Ligand SMILES: NC(=O)c1ccc[n+]([C@@H]2O[C@H](COP(=O)([O-])OP(=O)(O)OC[C@H]3O[C@@H](n4cnc5c(N)ncnc54)[C@H](O)[C@@H]3O)[C@@H](O)[C@H]2O)c1
């Protein structure tokens with residue numbers, strides 16, 4: 001029997017949800033397998049609700065199969081393999097659910113299977129590599145450069161030096177290892193499409209991959225620069241972790257057991273910018289948009305949507321809320337979001353001058369409606385993870401722009417203040433948080449008062465930590481987010 005689990009980084013779906021009805025498979029729901037031409041790293045909930053959905057809805061879907069690799073554990077690959085790669089997308093709107101079986105993932109593989117990854121990336125038919133490995137997995141320093149000291153990098157460089165026998169453990173190390181095989185096979189160029197919530201995500205992916213290659217084999221790094229196109233994207237579809245209740249709702253509505261359904265909001269958006277030297281699916285048939293200048297779209301989404309999410313994640317939990325919808329219903333949280341949005345919107349106008357019609361007021365209205373969709377239980381605990389990486393993109397650019405414009409930046413500072421307050425427990429000491437900089441956070445929290453705030457700020461932005469007015473502002477605002485309620 002297939003062990004029922006969600007994404008490998010998610011909460012396992014319990015054994016209680018195991019089948020009493022037939023299990024989803026290509027026998028139960030016949031669906032031809034397209035040839036693998038896309039390799040995905042980071043088989044989680046979002047890949048299934050977004051890129052795999054767009055690929056299924058491309059006009060030429062029959063030519064574009066996905067081989068999706070997990071990140072840190074094999075669970076999601078084992079679960080999905082037991083269903084021949086099929087799973088259900090539950091589109092959860094205010095009015096109810098709709099259910100769709102997605103079949104574009106034709107192979108689900110344990111990320112540790114270096115042999116399969118190498119074989120697929122070295123195959124001439126592979127044209128696209130997509131990534132959803134989380135923001136923290138790129139491991140760049142606060143200066144945006146490759147960081148040899150980032151988690152796992154030294155060990156991966158050692159593995160890479162073992163050549164084809166090496167077994168790097170980070171997704172970037174694994175990709176570099178496999179690209180070496182593509183170079184050796186003479187399989188030619190391909191596109192790497194970063195789908196993580198990062199500004200300039202194509203550049204971030206390129207810096208991480210080329211940096212790792214350069215540190216191992218400069219000749220490979222030069223080949224990557226010459227042959228690999230790093231495509232930037234803005235990706236959007238709110239997709240919380242799957243729960244046992246979601247599995248049960250699919251069973252009740254569809255009459256089959258699906259161990260890997262994914263629940264997402266009806267809204268979806270994909271903006272891409274960059275070259276696809278070996279071709280790509282016709283994602284535009286499914287609504288994807290290709291642009292020359294992606295920055296305005298990225299900033300709109302990262303600042304307004306993700307920025308509000310992070311603000312709600314910290315302020316909301318401090319005020320006793322569990323989900324985005326609950327936090328937004330709290331007038332204190334809503335006011336903080338609106339204040340931050342006013343600042344962010346003012347700093348998006350420069351981007352609009354580049355010709356993008358961002359329609360920010362309508363975007364804000366739409367976001368409020370999306371966040372209020374209480375049928376999507378988007379837990380603040382999930383959004384709060386890896387705060388230092390996220391705030392560098394969600395709060396720091398707006399606060400920096402405000403300070404450069406001679407203003408206080410109190411709206412963006414409030415997001416950082418909520419994070420600062422969240423990092424401290426009820427006794428005033430640092431609490432355990434999941435963050436790539438957890439050691440630095442712990443060390444900073446051992447300090448007191450303004451010194452603590454300055455040290456935490458330095459993890460996000462050294463220049464902001466040297467601005468006394470910002471330190472004082474964040475320190476003052478953090479007090480206002482003192483823990484309340486449950
Ligand atoms: N969930 C959403 O609503 C959403 C929307 C837009 C963008 N995204 C982007 O997609 C990413 C993944 O979201 P998800 O909901 O699929 O999460 P998830 O937890 O379901 O899956 C994340 C995948 O990345 C792997 N991973 C995580 N950290 C890693 C690390 N340090 N090293 C190697 N592999 C690692 C996991 O093992 C898993 O395969 C987000 O971090 C975000 O950047 C998510």
Ligand SMILES: O=P(O)(O)OC[C@@H](O)[C@@H](O)[C@H](O)[C@H](O)CO
Nearest residue numbers: 197235236237238239306309383
């Ligand atoms: O996925 P993360 O962890 O980068 O961020 C949490 C949320 O802000 C994010 O998942 C949004 O829901 C998503 O970006 C909406 O498209």
